[in-house]
Amino acid sequence: MSQITKFARITLWLGLAGFAGATLVIASAFLYLSPNLPPVEALRDMQLQTPLRIYTQDKSLIAEFGEKRRTPVDFEDVPPLLISAVLAAEDDRFYDHHGVDIKGLLRAASQLLMTGSIQTGGSTITMQVAKNYFLSHERTFSRKFNEIFLALQIEQELSKEEILELYLNKIFLGKRAYGIEAAAQVYYGKTIKDLALDQFAMLAGLPKGPSTLNPIANPSRAIIRRNWILGRMLELGYINNQDYQIAVAKPVSATTHGTQLDVSAAYAAELAHQEMLKRYGRNAYTDGYTVYTTIKAPLQNKAQHAVVDGLLAYDQRHGYRGPEQQLSPKDGEDSLSLWQKVLSNTATLGGLIPAVVINVTDSTFDALLNNGETVTVEWQPELAQTRSFITINSRSAPYQSPQDFISIGDLIRLKKDSHSLWQLSQLPAAQAALISLDSSNGAILSLVGGFDFQQSKFNRVTQAARQPGSNFKPFIYTAALDKGYSPASLINDAPIVFEDAGQENTWRPTNSSGKFLGPTRLRKALYQSRNLVSIRLLRSLGINHTIDYISRFGFDTEQLPKDLSLALGSHSVTPLSIVSAYSVIANGGYKVTPYLVDRIEALDGSILYKANPATVCPQCENNKTAPTTEEMATLEDILQQDAPPPAAERIIEPRVAYLIDSMMRDVVKKGTGRKAQVLGRNDLAGKTGTTNGPTDAWFSGYGGGVATTAWVGFDNNALLGRREYGGSAALPIWLDFMSLALQGRPEVNPVQPEGIITVKIDPDTGLLAQPGQSNAIFEYFRAENAPKRSNQASPSPSNLLNEEQREDIF
Secondary structure (H helix, E strand, C coil): CCHHHHHHHHHHHHHHHHHHHHHHHHHHHHHHHHHHCCCHHHHHHCCCCECEEEECCCCCEEEEECCCECCCCCHHHCCHHHHHHHHHHHCCCCCCCCCCCHHHHHHHHHHHHHHCCCCCCCCCHHHHHHHHHHCCCCCCHHHHHHHHHHHHHHHHHCCHHHHHHHHHHHCECCCCEECHHHHHHHHHCCCHHHCCHHHHHHHHCCCCCCCCCCCCCCHHHHHHHHHHHHHHHHHCCCCCHHHHHHHHCCCCCCCCCCCCCCCCCHHHHHHHHHHHHHHHHHHHHCECCEEEECCCHHHHHHHHHHHHHHHHHHHHHCCECCCCEECCCCCCCCHHHHHHHHHHCCCCECCEEEEEEEEECCCEEEEEECCCCEEEEECCHHHHCCCEEEECCEECCCCCCHHHCCCCCEEEEEEECCCCCEEEECCCCCEEEEEEEECCCCEEEEEECCCCCCCCCCCCCCCCCECCHHHHHHHHHHHHHHHCCCCCCEEEECCCCECCCCCCCCECCCCCCCCCCEEEEHHHHHHCCCHHHHHHHHHHHCHHHHHHHHHHHCCCHHHCCCCHHHHHCCCCECHHHHHHHHHHHHCCCEECCCECEEEEECCCCCEEEECCCCECCCCHHHHCCCCCCHHHCCHHHHHCCCCCCCECEECCCHHHHHHHHHHHHHHHHCCCCHHHHHHCCCCCEEEEEECCCCCEEEEEEEECCEEEEEEEECCCCCCCCCCCCHHHHHHHHHHHHHHHHCCCCCCCCCCCCCCEEEEEECCCCCCECCCCCCCCEEEEEEHHHCCCCCCCCCCCCCCHHHHHHHCCCC
């Protein structure tokens, strides 16, 4: 036997022994580790940590909550070029192996022998799926064996496409982005379908080093990695040379993009967020829930602009308060560097952009914006009318030049006007809120809790308890109508004094005008907001009776004062509670409950919750065809399109509801809400509200099935100014919003209920008009309360006039 043959046999036996030994080692490792391996089938049902997303009713994103940004995508929705980039970067033999690439493992083993440490893991994409879903990231042999065994099992259980889908949705790509779709949003502000070849390659390079190869944190290393991947794609035939040359020539285009929100509705989103935490706890952040609210995107955008514009208009009426800061550099410090540093840490609020003045002339000034751009503000008419704030009730004379009040280094706010010209502005010191409901079921259509959520997270719609003033009067008047008063009932509008034993101060309530009208019909008293009439009316009704009646509107009776100041809205309520009560009058007397969350969906799209609000159903009152809440207890019933919602409870007698609606329409036609006539509708009704000081300005009203409340005031209850009322501060915000909210909505005019009659009366006496009387007017009455003879006043409690005669009104 030759030496060569001997050597060959020895080599063969050694090879067989080595193979047997390796097989024994692998088998032993498998027997040892397999009992602890997780079941691969679990991958099919594996739930990725996906953030909570909150949408409007029309599917516009308003918020995202969760530590990990992830948007799972199906394999068929991934562009083929992106898959090619990933394979070129991570595993070009993915479709050839069965979960483990022997060449890759041998390469990793040789590096270990040569260097003494693990350099690369030789992992296939399948092995990375095993590691990412089931194992830790520690570099140990036992973990590597587990990874190999799991990869082999995964390849037996799943298709290549399923494995790639798991991988592409799981990988961490830096900047809190998990999965390729989230990364596309974070780095490029686009979906993966809208990316270019160079951007595909950039994303494909991130798994190797989400921090070190990040195009934002380290663009130089990121572009080297990107170009290497493009070269591999060319080498593997995934792209041609022309595509390669174009892609490698492109600069880094990645920038940080926050979650792209479609609508500014942070206050509403936070309410939905808190609701989800109550329901699901911390799992709300990870289990991929989707919440659809009742908010309508166009109306929410309009509400946000209305509040901001209303506050800016109020603020402008009271003068310029000066810069937010005066930035003076220290010795040796560069001014430009200081300004840019401050601007980068100053948020844009309410659309007002922070800027620093860098140059001032007698007719212009230049300012550096937070994006590095320099703009010029011209001495336009708006700027020429600038006056300084002195007190809440006084301003300086108009300035003659920017140099009179602008200095280099001033940190100011700028905005563009309707002609795209830059204008000086400032953050308003006051705050405002707006809440709008569908009065038929309580669905919240829009909610703005302040000037800007970034500035203050305090939600003034739900958390700010403020005095409503005359905004509360309609509920007192409704109680009076229910007790037998009519719109023509006369109440004396005259001075009145209240003295309590042991009290140092005497209460002398008055009307805002300081004038008194004498005996006044209730209708006129409401639309002219006569305080003395409201007080006398409440005293005649009785405080306890009135509180008991208005409790049906949803007010907390424990918070209502048990004295005559109740008539003037001296207690504190939230705008949400006010608009809820106005919805009752708007819908004809039915109690509806405001709600925000319309439905909740699981990650797989299944519906976990669907709102089923009590809804106004006048035709259901007699035949009782609408099911009760108990009869519709199951989600399956609620989800049926033909299943009617439970009927809302009637809480105001139909004739009373008709009368108070008629009276409140006159507030718009003749009274303190006349500005609302600009909307050109006949179904508008509402009421202004202004408290002592004034410190609070309100307007609440409705039309077209929409009830809306707007409020303006200071968080610290500071004075608004002597010429600021509900009609001047709050009503413009309401009008701005309702101009859009009512578009396309038909006018809602209630049908006159049975038992209501129309009678001609003398407007001065409330008595039946004489035949041929020229100034006679029509008035509505409940049939049993109508005046029947010219010498008979419209009914009211029999002792009312006697009581008034006994009063000491001086």
